Amino acid sequence: MRIINRKPSRVTSVTLTALPFAATIGAYALASHYRRLENPADKLLPSLQQMGETFWRMAFVPDKRSGDLLLWLDTYDSLWRLGMGMGTATILALTLGILIGFIPHARSTLAPYIATFSLIPPITILPILFIIFGLGETSKIMLIVVGTAPVMIRSVSQEVMNIPRELIIKAETLGASVLQMIFRVVLPQTLPKLVNAMRLGLVPAWIFLISAEAIASTSGLGYRIFLVRRYLAMDVILPYVVWITLLAFIIDRLLLLLSKRAFPWHHLGGESL
Amino acid sequence: MIRTPIKALGMTALLAAALSAATIANAEEKKDFKVCWSIYVGWMPWGHLQDSGLMKKWADKYDITVDIVQINDYVESINQYTAGEYDGCSMTNMDALSIPAGGGVDTTALIVGDYSNGNDGIILKDKTKLDEIKGQNVNLVELSVSHYLLARALDSVGMSEKDITVVNTSDADMIAAYATPDVTAVVTWNPLLSEIVAQPNATEVFNSSGIPGEIIDIMMVNTDTLADNPDFGKALVGAWYELMGIMSSDSEEGKEARTAMAEASGTDLPGYDAQLATTKMFYTPDAAVEFAKSPELAETSKFVAEFLFDNGILGEGAPSPEFVGVEFPDGSVYGDTNNVKLRFDTSYMEMAAGDKL
Numbered sequence: 001m002r003i004i005n006r007k008p009s010r011v012t013s014v015t016l017t018a019l020p021f022a023a024t025i026g027a028y029a030l031a032s033h034y035r036r037l038e039n040p041a042d043k044l045l046p047s048l049q050q051m052g053e054t055f056w057r058m059a060f061v062p063d064k065r066s067g068d069l070l071l072w073l074d075t076y077d078s079l080w081r082l083g084m085g086m087g088t089a090t091i092l093a094l095t096l097g098i099l100i101g102f103i104p105h106a107r108s109t110l111a112p113y114i115a116t117f118s119l120i121p122p123i124t125i126l127p128i129l130f131i132i133f134g135l136g137e138t139s140k141i142m143l144i145v146v147g148t149a150p151v152m153i154r155s156v157s158q159e160v161m162n163i164p165r166e167l168i169i170k171a172e173t174l175g176a177s178v179l180q181m182i183f184r185v186v187l188p189q190t191l192p193k194l195v196n197a198m199r200l201g202l203v204p205a206w207i208f209l210i211s212a213e214a215i216a217s218t219s220g221l222g223y224r225i226f227l228v229r230r231y232l233a234m235d236v237i238l239p240y241v242v243w244i245t246l247l248a249f250i251i252d253r254l255l256l257l258l259s260k261r262a263f264p265w266h267h268l269g270g271e272s273l
Numbered sequence: 274m275i276r277t278p279i280k281a282l283g284m285t286a287l288l289a290a291a292l293s294a295a296t297i298a299n300a301e302e303k304k305d306f307k308v309c310w311s312i313y314v315g316w317m318p319w320g321h322l323q324d325s326g327l328m329k330k331w332a333d334k335y336d337i338t339v340d341i342v343q344i345n346d347y348v349e350s351i352n353q354y355t356a357g358e359y360d361g362c363s364m365t366n367m368d369a370l371s372i373p374a375g376g377g378v379d380t381t382a383l384i385v386g387d388y389s390n391g392n393d394g395i396i397l398k399d400k401t402k403l404d405e406i407k408g409q410n411v412n413l414v415e416l417s418v419s420h421y422l423l424a425r426a427l428d429s430v431g432m433s434e435k436d437i438t439v440v441n442t443s444d445a446d447m448i449a450a451y452a453t454p455d456v457t458a459v460v461t462w463n464p465l466l467s468e469i470v471a472q473p474n475a476t477e478v479f480n481s482s483g484i485p486g487e488i489i490d491i492m493m494v495n496t497d498t499l500a501d502n503p504d505f506g507k508a509l510v511g512a513w514y515e516l517m518g519i520m521s522s523d524s525e526e527g528k529e530a531r532t533a534m535a536e537a538s539g540t541d542l543p544g545y546d547a548q549l550a551t552t553k554m555f556y557t558p559d560a561a562v563e564f565a566k567s568p569e570l571a572e573t574s575k576f577v578a579e580f581l582f583d584n585g586i587l588g589e590g591a592p593s594p595e596f597v598g599v600e601f602p603d604g605s606v607y608g609d610t611n612n613v614k615l616r617f618d619t620s621y622m623e624m625a626a627g628d629k630l
Contacts, residue, residue: 039376039377039378040377041375041376041377042376042377043355043372043375043376043377044355044356063585064583064585065434065583065584065585126446126449127446127449127452130446130449130450130452130453131449131452131453134453134454134455135412135440135442135450135453135455135456136455214443215442215443215446216412216440216441216442216443216446216450217440217441218438218439218440218441223441226441226443227415227416227441228586229348229352230348230371230372230414230415230416230417230586231371231372231375231376231416231586232351232352232355232356232372232376233586
């Protein structure tokens with residue numbers, strides 16, 4: 001049988017999935033072991049056990065200075081910023097996306113502008129964001145919005161334009177108004193795609209969240225990483241990176257689940273990543 | 274299926290090899306050395322040593338090679354040194370204690386170059402006295418010497434960090450941050466400091482000349498490497514003090530050297546001289562040795578260790594500020610004598626003072 005037709009059994013599949021992860025952890029443990037042979041207090045590659053202890057301390061032992069449980073405080077603040085940023089970006093993507101995709105005059109006005117805007121690397125306009133929105137939460141949320149919304153808007157408007165013309169003409173023949181078409185034809189067709197756009201938008205959203213927190217902050221996952229980087233505390237940084245990855249993975253899966261539950265018709269096509 | 278685990282094993286070995294390739298600079302005799310530095314008024318001579326060929330002249334004398342590498346990010350340069358990529362690196366006494374020494378890398382202060390004498394300062398917007406800082410948000414690079422300066426300043430007016438809120442702010446964004454209305458207090462260093470002080474509503478309410486000799490800029494080298502290769506130390510010290518002699522002189526040559534350093538740090542001669550004025554340079558080895566042997570150094574080390582401990586950055590699970598030992602030129606030790614990781618060694622500077630290089 002050719003390789004493209006051979007499907008792994010369930011056990012093989014799980015093993016294959018675990019393999020690269022296990023190899024990475026194994027490589028790390030080895031390298032860490034050899035570095036610690038030379039210097040038991042090595043900061044660059046701390047032992048798995050030490051990272052576990054540090055993670056436990058961050059999560060369950062109140063901080064000496066503030067008395068907070070740092071991990072949960074950081075996680076809450078970061079997720080709040082991410083949620084606000086993604087929420088704003090999603091609302092923008094839906095409204096502007098439908099306008100651009102459905103109404104030609106809006107398309108002429110906005111599409112080239114947003115396409116241009118989306119090409120600006122958001123970090124380069126940071127000082128401008130600071131002056132407009134201050135150094136507080138608003139500028140961090142805005143950085144996420146600026147980093148994710150333009151791409152999401154473009155993707156949603158493209159999806160709106162991809163709706164088969166026949167459907168629109170049919171609705172028009174049946175006497176639907178523009179608003180009725182938006183709510184009864186365009187929206188149901190676009191919402192599952194919007195969830196997709198959100199899942200794709202989450203990647204830059206995390207990047208901009210972390211960069212925003214690195215610049216001026218008193219808490220957050222990115223803040224902590226950049227703070228302890230000052231004394232090379234990889235035993236804090238590595239577990240935080242794993243934690244962020246886990247959070248991002250969970251959010252992504254939740255969105256997929258939401259999409260499957262809310263728009264089952266969109267997932268009839270078979271497997272999706 | 275059989276091949277896959279073998280492949281994975283191979284991958285593992287490769288990864289492990291790659292990771293440990295950044296191995297700790299092994300203590301052994303060698304001929305080629307690398308030290309790193311980052312842009313700062315007191316460290317510009319390191320760049321000039323490399324560019325002018327003075328370093329090569331001294332390295333040739335001892336039949337070794339020394340490469341002086343500039344790294345654009347200060348913390349990254351210390352991390353690289355701590356990871357073992359470099360044999361030496363320029364840093365402050367405080368960062369030497371928290372990063373390499375706290376991380377178990379035995380480190381020796383080879384050349385005590387200068388101390389900040391006004392190069393670090395606290396600025397308030399629309400306020401003119403230090404005690405008016407109470408209750409404000411203070412923007413600074415957290416856990417840096419700025420943070421230490423703030424802690425010492427608050428101490429001098431009977432306040433503590435509890436009376437203010439520290440907002441970690443990247444030094445790259447400090448000037449832009451000061452321009453926003455909600456930033457009312459910043460702590461930073463030169464050249465950012467002079468840039469911000471120049472604004473009409475800014476008042477410098479405290480600076481490092483208020484705690485002279487506490488923020489010290491030093492060329493730190495790996496203790497084991499130095500012990501096995503004394504020539505490495507001799508070449509660095511010899512080259513450094515030859516340049517110090519040239520730099521501090523009023524001659525054409527001195528001006529030329531300072532101009533080159535000014536340009537390398539992105540300013541001009543008057544700008545660089547202004548920064549030098551708030552830096553107490555030790556132009557002669559005698560001055561540096563005298564400073565390193567003074568009893569104040571032990572006092573400073575205690576302040577610094579306590580500050581680091583209070584902020585939880587003195588190594589993993591440090592039970593007290595005395596967790597990491599600091600050895601002084603007279604052999605006395607602050608902290609744990611069984612865990613001495615930072616050593617002030619004046620013997621090389623004394624060789625320079627006695628013309629024995």
